[in-house]
Amino acid sequence: MSETRSQVLIVEDEAQIRHFVRLALEADGCVVQEAGRLADGLLIAGAGAIDLVVLDLGLPDGDGIDFIRAYRGWSDGPVLILSARTEERHKIDALDAGADDYLTKPFGVGELRARVRALMRRRQRPGGEASPLLEFGDIVVDLAKRQVWRKGEAVHLTPIEYRLLAMMVSHPGQVLTQRRLLAEIWGASYIESSHYLRVYVGHLRQKLEDDPAQPRHFLTETGVGYRFQTGT
């Protein structure tokens, strides 16, 4: 990813956190700009050419969610949230407002770089759906023919299971909130019936994971939602 240097904006009020995030991202060849306040962040983002935003939710002059809402007005670039573990509600709101992923404080540099890379890959491959064939682990999904194979054998999925699978695999690395999955697959009236989602994710794991209790692809983001990951 060094051929075109990615532009990253960090909006975070703590200078030391900005400092090491900058160190980590510069090590990956990104060009980093910093903002300590929400208003400054929006000014820099508004000037354009930002590929990714790393955003702290608690800013001195406003809520990070307001930043996301404003930013989504003109850009669909990836947004990575930094937040404390105890604030599930806050994370969900940020994700529903349009953020793509989150990191829980305190986080390691390795984790941060992995998340940023995953988000950048999506960014740099906007036409990723050009091929209907998708491979991860020993699974092959043909989005055109609506067929799934595992270790060369066809796997039978019910229509809902297939829709859930298709939605998750088309957002790799991204956290999908319960609310969003329920609304898109079952419809708005099912938003409170989270057990449907849980049961069907369980079905997918039973059919596609080697060990359903320790999934590698269909990961739980506890209290928030699910994340699909192609695997290591």
Next chain:
Amino acid sequence: MSISRNAVDRLSPRQKMVLSVLACVLAAIVASPLRGVLDPANIVMLFLLTVLVVAVSLGRNPAVLAAVLSVLLFDVFFVPPHFSLAVSNLQYLVTFAVMLATALITGHLTATLKEQAADAERREQRTHALYEIASRLAGALNDGQVDEIVTQFVSSEFGGRCRLLLGELAVEVRADKAWYAGELARRVLESGQRQISREEGQVVYLPLKAPMRVRGVLVVQPGEEAALLEGDLALLDALASLVAIAVERLHYVEVAQHSEVEMATERLRSSILSALSHDLRTPLTVLVGLADSIFLIRPSLPEPALENARALRDQATRLAGLVANLLEMARLNAGSVTLRQEWQPLEEVVGSSLKLVGDALGRHRLRVELPRDLPLLRFDAVLIERVLCNLVENAAKYSPADGEIRISAALAGDFVDLAVSDEGAGFPVPESGQLFEMFVRGHSESATPGTGLGLAICRAIVDAHGGRMRVESPPSGGGRIVVSLPRGVPPVVEAEVA
């Protein structure tokens, strides 16, 4: 008899008898000059009137005496031969009999009527007194005022003393060196039954039975000469229930005020906690991040420096875990945690916790045995994840490095048992219960680092879910912690129409 009204009531029975005799003699003296003028029949009337007056003013026994005396006087002074009991005309015997019967019946009826009137008057006075104390109790603002009102009432109505004992503590504490028996008061509080003790004068123990529960005991000792009658006990019972209601009302007023204060305190506490949480996490995040980024410096630093950076990072991460546990415990203790309970499979939260524990497992082998047909359970995934992480980390910490850690689940009646077992030394049996207390560790001299917070947090979370936790040391060795979560009635997931 406690209520004394007028002069006549204060007379002794003997004095009343004397008065009765005097009345009859007076009647005889008044009637004697009229002996030639009036018919004997009318003189009988005069005596009957006397009996009636005696009955009205002096009561039953003097009336009986007056009746007999009247007949004798009539016979001696008004029936020929005079001054003798002998009777010349036998018809007078009929007169005597009728006169005696009439006098007795009149006397009896009048006396009864009078007693009833006195009774009614007493009842009326009691009702009035009760009404008065009820309205005064309704205005009482604290237990002290209730005490004052009751003391005043007892001393004016019974001329005695009383002691209001509210709550179990008061019964215990104030019973020393008192004129009443603390032991008896405690029994009354427990049983809710009135007791009367007759040692050293009469003492009545009345339970204060309010709608919710027995609020205390009222001990009453009536004044010296008075003995309690049935009606007095009824009055005391009524008094006790009025006091009980007043005390209970005050109790709930206090509860309401208290909970208002508590809510405000709780809001403050949880906002302090979240500020604290933010302020503690920020430097920890910086610490972990900066230690990590030492590895990014190019050209690479010499190995000893990197070694230090690694240690720095590990310790900072541990500290972060510790702070997270402390804050979690504080939040749970402060009651500022609202459960976000949802129906979900256990398998999912087991998976996410194992992913979170990750490195802490080290070389331990992990075995997960969850039956396929477990029902959905209703819990807060984030909190139960914390429970499982703590249990698995604990198991990893206290068992041999290459040992097996096993996570299993099974139906157990109305609960689902989730167990984490290890091959460690097990738990010191006598202290198993205490393991769930804050800052208590199984082996306190142990070299393994730890604060003893982990299990306390687990228990607080499991308790909040209506579940139970227990420690087992299976005969096969190792330790085992079982979390039982209630099953409830899971919602139906409609099968898909495929």
